[in-house]
Amino acid sequence: MYCTGGIRCERGSAYLRSKDVCTEVYQLKGGIHKYVERFPEGFYQGKLFVFDERYAIPTSSDIISECRYCGTPWDQYQPCSTDFCYQLVLSCPACRQQGHTACCFVCQGKAQRKEEAGENTPAEPLLKEECECTDTRARVPCDTLPQACLQTH
Numbered sequence: 318m319y320c321t322g323g324i325r326c327e328r329g330s331a332y333l334r335s336k337d338v339c340t341e342v343y344q345l346k347g348g349i350h351k352y353v354e355r356f357p358e359g360f361y362q363g364k365l366f367v368f369d370e371r372y373a374i375p376t377s378s379d380i381i382s383e384c385r386y387c388g389t390p391w392d393q394y395q396p397c398s399t400d401f402c403y404q405l406v407l408s409c410p411a412c413r414q415q416g417h418t419a420c421c422f423v424c425q426g427k428a429q430r431k432e433e434a435g436e437n438t439p440a441e442p443l444l445k446e447e448c449e450c451t452d453t454r455a456r457v458p459c460d461t462l463p464q465a466c467l468q469t470h
Contacts, residue, residue: 325368364392372405384409386417397448399424400431404450423448 326348333339345352353361353376363381364373372394384391385407394405398418406420419425427448 386412421450
């Protein structure tokens with residue numbers, strides 16, 4: 318986990334330590350952002366994720382991620398196009414032009430059904446983060462604990 322060095326980093330690392338999820342948790346003084354400023358040719362590649370509408374800020378010209386749909390190198394996040402889904406999706410311009418603007422095929426289907434129903438017709442109720450991305454995303458700490466924990470959730 319890379320953090321910018323703010324309160325989320327402090328709380329996140331304390332939480333991981335308290336749950337014994339990670340045995341070694343280190344923090345860079347000033348966070349990864351200060352590291353990139355001080356060592357622009359250092360080991361960090363890609364963009365730095367931020368928790369505002371920018372989603373990521375460049376630290377270099379490296380593109381280390383790819384479009385979810387076609388695999389083209391791409392690193393510009395956009396919110397899922399489905400109402401009430403708060404996932405971010407990497408979808409290149411060519412795929413976005415083809416209508417691939419959702420985080421997963423479940424959300425893409427919901428968007429298509431809503432379009433077919435028309436804007437004024439109520440579509441099926443959509444719940445916050447109800448998609449295959451949310452179902453398959455690892456959760457901390459339960460996914461890192463013994464099988465007994467997974468069976469109770």
